[in-house]
Amino acid sequence: MKTNLKHFINGFVKENPVFVLLLGTCPTLATTTSVISALAMGLAAAAVLICSNAVISLLRKVIPDKVRIPAYIVIIAGFVTLVQMLMEAYLPSLYDMLGVYLALIVVNCIVLGRAEMFASKHGVGASILDGAGMGLGFTFSLLLMATVREVFGAGSFAGVEIPLLSDYAIPILVSPPGGFFVFGMLIAIVGKLSKKPVKAEFGCEGCPNAAVCKQSTEVAE
Amino acid sequence: MKDGIKSVIVLTVICVTVSLLVALTNSFTAPVIKSNKDAAATESLKQVLENAADFEKLEKPLSAPETVQEIYRETGGLGYAVTVAVTTSYSSSPMLYTVGISSEGKITGIVITSYTESKDFGKDTYPKSYIGLDSALNGAELVSGVTYSSTAFKKGIEDVFATLIDMGLIGEGEKSDEQKLKELFDKVLPGANNQSGTAVLKALELDGGSKFKNVFEAANGAGYILVTTDNKVITVNPFGAVAGYDIDGNPIDLENALKNDAAGAVPNNSKEKEQADVKALKKLTGEKAMFTPAQGLNTVSTVTNAFIIQADGETLYGFVSRPIGYNNGSMEIYGVITEDGKIKDIKVSEIILYSQYYEDYELDESGYYESLTGKTADTLTDEDTLINGATISGNAVNGAIKDMFKAFEAITKGGKE
Numbered sequence: 001m002k003t004n005l006k007h008f009i010n011g012f013v014k015e016n017p018v019f020v021l022l023l024g025t026c027p028t029l030a031t032t033t034s035v036i037s038a039l040a041m042g043l044a045a046a047a048v049l050i051c052s053n054a055v056i057s058l059l060r061k062v063i064p065d066k067v068r069i070p071a072y073i074v075i076i077a078g079f080v081t082l083v084q085m086l087m088e089a090y091l092p093s094l095y096d097m098l099g100v101y102l103a104l105i106v107v108n109c110i111v112l113g114r115a116e117m118f119a120s121k122h123g124v125g126a127s128i129l130d131g132a133g134m135g136l137g138f139t140f141s142l143l144l145m146a147t148v149r150e151v152f153g154a155g156s157f158a159g160v161e162i163p164l165l166s167d168y169a170i171p172i173l174v175s176p177p178g179g180f181f182v183f184g185m186l187i188a189i190v191g192k193l194s195k196k197p198v199k200a201e202f203g204c205e206g207c208p209n210a211a212v213c214k215q216s217t218e219v220a221e
Numbered sequence: 222m223k224d225g226i227k228s229v230i231v232l233t234v235i236c237v238t239v240s241l242l243v244a245l246t247n248s249f250t251a252p253v254i255k256s257n258k259d260a261a262a263t264e265s266l267k268q269v270l271e272n273a274a275d276f277e278k279l280e281k282p283l284s285a286p287e288t289v290q291e292i293y294r295e296t297g298g299l300g301y302a303v304t305v306a307v308t309t310s311y312s313s314s315p316m317l318y319t320v321g322i323s324s325e326g327k328i329t330g331i332v333i334t335s336y337t338e339s340k341d342f343g344k345d346t347y348p349k350s351y352i353g354l355d356s357a358l359n360g361a362e363l364v365s366g367v368t369y370s371s372t373a374f375k376k377g378i379e380d381v382f383a384t385l386i387d388m389g390l391i392g393e394g395e396k397s398d399e400q401k402l403k404e405l406f407d408k409v410l411p412g413a414n415n416q417s418g419t420a421v422l423k424a425l426e427l428d429g430g431s432k433f434k435n436v437f438e439a440a441n442g443a444g445y446i447l448v449t450t451d452n453k454v455i456t457v458n459p460f461g462a463v464a465g466y467d468i469d470g471n472p473i474d475l476e477n478a479l480k481n482d483a484a485g486a487v488p489n490n491s492k493e494k495e496q497a498d499v500k501a502l503k504k505l506t507g508e509k510a511m512f513t514p515a516q517g518l519n520t521v522s523t524v525t526n527a528f529i530i531q532a533d534g535e536t537l538y539g540f541v542s543r544p545i546g547y548n549n550g551s552m553e554i555y556g557v558i559t560e561d562g563k564i565k566d567i568k569v570s571e572i573i574l575y576s577q578y579y580e581d582y583e584l585d586e587s588g589y590y591e592s593l594t595g596k597t598a599d600t601l602t603d604e605d606t607l608i609n610g611a612t613i614s615g616n617a618v619n620g621a622i623k624d625m626f627k628a629f630e631a632i633t634k635g636g637k638e
Binding site for chain 1: 224227228235240243247
């Protein structure tokens with residue numbers, strides 16, 4: 001139970017996909033111009049993560065190693081297509097807002113990364129919790145970044161104008177350069193708060209996933 | 222081998238299962254998506270036709286202009302909504318808008334649904350100026366500074382009216398004499414038109430005893446337009462040839478006295494222009510060349526001067542064309558054509574590089590002219606004169622060269638077109 005909870009919480013802080021693992025940067029920068037689109041993107045990605053993690057975990061002993069990547073991609077693409085269809089039918093305004101970035105969840109490193117690194121090596125329950133943790137961690141990161149960008153860049157929150165701030169908005173924050181600026185600042189803050197010095201060398205030891213990876217290898221053995 | 226077969230089977234099963242799941246979801250989301258799209262489309266139609274209940278799509282006639290996309294009839298008989306897509310000289314993406322026309326033939330509303338260029342065009346204010354107008358579009362003005370966008374917009378509206386009138390759905394509006402004259406000016410002196418087809422004219426001051434109510438001079442020197450008190454339109458080309466039209470644009474025979482009055486009413490400074498043009502053309506033919514003005518040419522085009530040239534025992538034909546280019550500015554293009562109808566040399570005045578947006582643009586002049594040398598009226602293509610980043614100027618050069626070939630034909634066939 002304690003391990004499961006750890007899997008869930010990991011995605012929020014220690015292995016936060018956006019600010020620690022630096023995955024999914026493209027949708028992060030593109031959809032965080034408003035809180036609503038960030039929330040929609042985060043929840044859509046979370047739904048895909050949870051479902052694909054569950055299915056891949058369920059089929060992990062059936063899928064031959066040789067074809068595991070194409071099989072994962074087909075499963076992930078299937079879920080993304082389902083989410084797309086459902087959003088277009090029942091949430092058309094959000095569907096229009098997310099545009100091409102919704103379909104691009106298929107190639108989001110977080111989804112394939114968790115399938116390869118976690119779901120293919122753990123049970124269904126743990127994989128669902130990992131997907132939920134990572135998905136909600138992703139959503140939380142997008143929300144945080146979108147809040148900074150929309151509140152200070154457009155003077156509003158979720159489309160609702162904030163008095164005073166709307167008169168002193170900094171429009172560059174909602175433009176791409178502002179996105180990179182806020183992204184960098186948040187990475188720095190999260191790095192400082194986690195008090196984890198950045199390693200000079202890259203490699204397995206320097207990878208933020210090293211602990212999970214090692215643990216997974218041990219489980220598999 | 223066994224592993225390979227297992228891989229194929231597993232991957233196939235996964236693909237088939239996923240496909241079935243997607244197909245199942247599609248079976249219940251597709252109708253919802255379709256009804257959402259229909260509702261959104263109808264919504265834009267309702268915006269242009271107030272109190273509209275529902276619409277039925279009409280079949281577009283084959284003869285309808287390309288700009289007219291879809292035609293809808295309001296089921297209660299209130300009128301019609303037409304979707305339009307027009308392209309402007311500046312943008313490759315079309316401007317999309319929906320026009321509402323009442324059953325009486327008057328514009329009830331216009332909504333621009335997609336337009337990426339010239340934000341100053343005024344999505345809200347400019348289209349509203351058309352509301353209440355009939356097919357005569359009396360009072361519809363172009364917007365200075367966004368002439369190309371507003372011209373394309375107006376052309377789309379004209380196409381909508383033309384289509385609905387052709388289909389017998391609405392009646393034609395009556396144009397005022399002023400409108401008819403203005404439209405006629407764009408047709409009778411094509412050499413004075415800018416690249417969007419509008420004549421660029423300046424009004425001349427008249428003496429008290431003049432028989433004409435208006436005299437206009439083409440800004441590029443391509444001729445004059447005179448309007449008599451009984452609304453006859455007379456053109457005088459740069460070579461002194463006079464032609465007459467009634468207010469509906471039909472050619473008419475003019476009395477000799479009126480012809481003489483018209484020719485006498487326009488300024489005569491051809492000698493000065495001639496000398497300046499000869500000087501410029503001598504840079505292409507050599508200083509020793511002998512120039513004889515080609516007189517009485519009746520072509521109506523951008524060609525403002527033409528010469529028969531004797532140079533080194535060879536007969537050449539020299540032309541000066543002044544098309545309207547970027548920002549309604551007049552360009553100067555000097556061309557020499559050989560006796561067998563091939564371009565010997567072309568020189569474009571440097572105004573082609575004067576552009577608000579492309580100040581630093583540099584034209585590889587030698588390459589540009591070399592590609593034109595040897596071209597004939599039949600082998601010249603639009604691509605030959607294309608200048609990336611200066612499309613309007615490139616098009617103007619193309620039109621000017623075509624006009625030179627027409628003038629060449631007229632001279633070599635005895636001064637007649």
